[in-house]
Amino acid sequence: MEINIQKRVLEKNETEADKNRAFFKNNKVFVLNMMSSPGSGKTETLCKTLGKLMPEIRVGVIVGDVCTTNDADRLEVTGAKVTQINTDQFGGDCHLAAPLIDASARQLGCDDLDLLIVENIGNLVCPAEFDIGEDARAVVLSVTEGEDKPLKYPLMFQVADAAILNKIDLLPYLDFDAPLAVENMKKVHPGIPVFEISAKTEEGFDPWLEWLRTKVKEKLGIVTK
Amino acid sequence: MHEMGIAEQLVKIALDAIPDEIENPRVEILNLRIGKLAAVVEHSLTFCIEIITKDTPLENVKLSIEQVPVKIHCLTCHKEWETDTPMFKCPDCKDGEVKMLTGREIEISSLELADN
Numbered sequence: 001m002e003i004n005i006q007k008r009v010l011e012k013n014e015t016e017a018d019k020n021r022a023f024f025k026n027n028k029v030f031v032l033n034m035m036s037s038p039g040s041g042k043t044e045t046l047c048k049t050l051g052k053l054m055p056e057i058r059v060g061v062i063v064g065d066v067c068t069t070n071d072a073d074r075l076e077v078t079g080a081k082v083t084q085i086n087t088d089q090f091g092g093d094c095h096l097a098a099p100l101i102d103a104s105a106r107q108l109g110c111d112d113l114d115l116l117i118v119e120n121i122g123n124l125v126c127p128a129e130f131d132i133g134e135d136a137r138a139v140v141l142s143v144t145e146g147e148d149k150p151l152k153y154p155l156m157f158q159v160a161d162a163a164i165l166n167k168i169d170l171l172p173y174l175d176f177d178a179p180l181a182v183e184n185m186k187k188v189h190p191g192i193p194v195f196e197i198s199a200k201t202e203e204g205f206d207p208w209l210e211w212l213r214t215k216v217k218e219k220l221g222i223v224t225k
Numbered sequence: 226m227h228e229m230g231i232a233e234q235l236v237k238i239a240l241d242a243i244p245d246e247i248e249n250p251r252v253e254i255l256n257l258r259i260g261k262l263a264a265v266v267e268h269s270l271t272f273c274i275e276i277i278t279k280d281t282p283l284e285n286v287k288l289s290i291e292q293v294p295v296k297i298h299c300l301t302c303h304k305e306w307e308t309d310t311p312m313f314k315c316p317d318c319k320d321g322e323v324k325m326l327t328g329r330e331i332e333i334s335s336l337e338l339a340d341n
Contacts, residue, residue: 001340125264129264187314190323
């Protein structure tokens with residue numbers, strides 16, 4: 001006997017993500033989900049980004065890692081409100097799902113924030129699959145990785161609303177072909193804005209900050225209308 | 226890497242769908258639809274299902290997976306096409322924004338119970 005079901009397997013996560021979206025809307029906070037492979041420089045990019053956005057924009061961060069609070073410790077120095085999620089001390093989930101974000105966002109408190117950044121777990125596969133109720137997604141690729149990463153992990157680059165190419169200060173020392181990396185991103189996601197930056201030297205930050213400021217203001221504008 | 230979580234959800238949905246009045250139900254086949262771009266590895270999913278269905282009505286269940294092709298829609302010229310490679314540029318307009326119509330599905334469409 002065949003029993004018809006027709007259900008999306010991630011429906012539960014999607015329902016939770018919708019609840020998060022409503023919570024963020026009520027709190028008038030723009031939520032950015034930042035994803036990348038491990039070691040691309042997400043945390044350093046965030047540290048510098050927070051330093052430049054605050055206090056004009058009030059920022060909070062949820063940091064996801066399998067283990068350690070190292071990233072949260074680094075981010076706290078900026079003065080932003082930070083909370084850390086550890087998925088498991090000995091090898092846990094490889095992504096942040098919507099229910100975890102719900103608990104952390106409430107714990108952090110969002111009523112005094114304009115922007116909440118979720119630094120996802122370093123992984124180019126799984127986080128792309130899980131909606132957490134965010135407004136936008138950014139993916140970070142660094143020049144110490146391969147130019148073909150967007151072609152190897154197409155879903156990640158397809159679902160992202162913006163891409164950052166980080167560590168460009170290292171380009172003189174590497175064989176990395178930056179225009180090819182950008183071209184590969186655009187093959188997977190035509191029209192995606194790509195920001196070439198160095199989180200270390202702060203080169204190229206202005207267009208990235210402008211994109212983020214505009215997004216935050218758009219959301220706040222829409223909500224307060 | 227997240228196949229275990231997906232397997233757990235699948236099993237939960239399947240168990241909920243078995244009518245209460247059936248005695249000693251045994252699920253033979255789970256019919257799934259998985260998009261080609263969904264980050265699900267069939268081999269890992271099968272392995273996870275095997276582990277977590279022991280001593281349940283789904284023990285020894287077979288996964289029958291329909292692969293859903295990646296279908297793209299160009300928001301500029303409205304061309305639609307299927308692709309086997311992660312090149313989503315519109316062949317006509319080249320740099321326009323595109324939208325993925327299908328290819329990310331992770332769905333359970335039905336289950337097949339053994340005749341007791």
